[in-house]
Each structure stands twice: as structure tokens, then as C-alpha cells.
Amino acid sequence: MRMRALLMVGENRLEMADIAIPERPANWALVRVRASALGLFHQQMAAGMIDTGGLPRILGHEVVGEIVEADSPATPPPGSLVVADAVVGCGVCEWCVRGSESICPWMRHLGIDLDGGFADYALVPESNVFPLAADTPLDEAVMLSSALPAAVHGMRRSGVGAGTRMVLSGVGSIGFTVCQVARAMGATKIVAADVAADHLAAVAPWADATVDVSGLSPAESAEALREALGAPHGADLAFEASGHPSSVDTVLHAARPGGTVLLMGIVHGSATLHFDDFLFDCIKRELNIIATFGFTRADFLLGNALYESGALDLRPLIGPTVPLEGVPEALAAIAADGTGGKRQIVQVAGD
Ligand SMILES: [Zn+2]
Secondary structure: OEEEEEEEEEOOEEEEEEEEOOOOOOOEEEEEEEEEEEOHHHHHHHOOOOOOOOOOEEOOOOOEEEEEEOOOOOOOOOOOEEEEOOEEOOOOOHHHHOOOHHHOOOOEEEOOOEOOOOEOEEEEEHHHEEEOOOOOOHHHHHHOOOHHHHHHHHHHHHOOOOOOEEEEEOOOHHHHHHHHHHHHOOOOEEEEEEOOHHHHHHHHHHOOEEEEOOOOOHHHHHHHHHHHHOOOOOEEEEEEOOOOHHHHHHHHHHEEEEEEEEEOOOOOOOOOOOHHHHHHHHHHOOOEEEEOOOOOHHHHHHHHHHHHOOOOOOHHHEEEEEEHHHHHHHHHHHHHHOOOOOEEEEEOOOO
């Protein structure tokens, strides 16, 4: 049995190939891929910025498809539509036992250092496939594979609950999803901040207020957020999802004494920090500072349940659809022009 696969064979060199369908190890499921996704991370992968653990590699860390074959009776039956969790923990270590496989020291990842979804078939550990309703639109299903579980993971770590008053700094695709998940998990007041008017417009239906912080210092931004929140002493939860150093400063200022600061955006670039001042400020206000990275299988259970309940609308995240063979061209366009905050859908199966 053969399949089409888009192989990464070198930096910015992706080639369509006809290869054998991989042999299925015990307790892995063979999945016929229906759809995958494309975004900035895939462009960085293709450019060789992230270790693929050898070449050739099939990229595509979002996998939505149908079960072909598996071993466990707990796996959805053949033909079932599933979304895959691409994070493959070792399953043995202390962190995997605790259900924290995204910080497993031996963690591997479909579409990064294991073959992923840019092929007709993919191998996925049976414990990493989650069933979806058969009529789930494929473009929405793709959003359930990374954007949603990442948001759910952050919100679970934040301790959000009924009555939480929250500020959210950075509302790109992840921040947008965080806002909806926070609402579904009980946050009663959410103020969203960004410097991009289109991001703020997209999230506005899900937030109580939006604040354009263009040109404001972190202290000014934090004051504007507290004012919009109607909480002069600050937010119960201040969530950083932009990855800008000044935004980290903003959320630290925006949290109330005893509140929680959650750091999700990965900061690139340098910042000046007077560490003793920073530490004293955090200590005297008893801030809870929490970081979140990736997601775990448990996040799929909650994320998929929220999606199926109708509490979320992920459609604004969906960008154009490209066929598998159109991926190299689409990646070049992303390198030149960015993604506009959208995930492109890679249509793999023709029907
Ligand atoms: Zn492990």
C-alpha cells in the first residue's frame, strides 16, 4: 500500500513523494488524514528553525482524520472521525504519570520530530486520538487540535472559575480562543487588550470591553485595563498571550494583590528588568505567577466538550484552504506576508 506524502528533505525544501504506508506499531492507530493546518510555526519548521530529529520528515502537527486500524477496544472504531493530540509523552516518567506530558523530558511531537499530517496516512498513539461527531466540519476540527487545547491548558492552570474578573493582553489566535474558553469556564468579566484593531474587533463579541494599548506604557496600559474592568485594585487573573516584553510588564501591573498572572506568550527580544524591584513588587502583592506550555490529553477532553456544547465559535480563526501539494507555495506566502492571525486548512483527502 502506497500513499502521497509531502516530505521535508531540507531547509525550505518540501517535495511530494509516493511512499509506503508506514507499518503500524502495537497500540498505535493508523489514521487516514482528512485535514491538517498551516501557520507561522509550520513556516519556521520548514525553514529549519526547529529540530526535526532527522530528515526526511512529514510535517503537520495538526491531524484530523478517520481511524483505519488500531488494537485497543477503547479506540474509536474504524471509520470514526478523530482529532489527534500531537504531543507524545514517553508514558513512563513521573510527569507523564501525573498527566503533564507536555513537560515530559522525553516528549516527542507529531509533525515535528515524528511524522505528522502532511500525508494520506499518519500514525498516532491510540491514547492520543479523540472522537468527534461525524458531521464536525473539518476546518473547525483542525482548530480543536492545537489552538483550543493550548487555550484550555492555560485556563486550567490559571484556576479561572465562576466570577473571575480577567484581563487578557494579546488577542491573536490563541488569545481569541483563551477569551472564549475563559468565558465558558466561568469568567464573568473579561477585558481584552491588543495593538491591532482587527484583533480587537474579532474578540469584541466575547469580551466585556476592549482596549487599544497602542502608544501606552505598561503602567498606562494596566491602568486603562483596570479602569475598563471596573476593578481599581486590579484583575483576579491577568493573562499574557502576546509574547511582547512590555505586555508582561502590563499584566504584572494589572493584577490585583493576591491575584494570578499567567504567562503564555513566548517572548522574543530583550527587556530590561530591575530584578530586585520586580521581586519585591511580586512578593509584597503576593502575586501567583504561573506559566503554561503546550497541552495534555486531558485538555482535549474539556476542549472538545466545550466545543460540542456550542459554547465556542472558532470559525473566525479559519483561513484559506490549500491542497496538500499547494503547501510549499502557501508556506512561501506566509514567510512573505504572515498569516493575518488565521490558520490555513490543508485539505489532504480529496473527498
Ligand atoms: Zn514522559
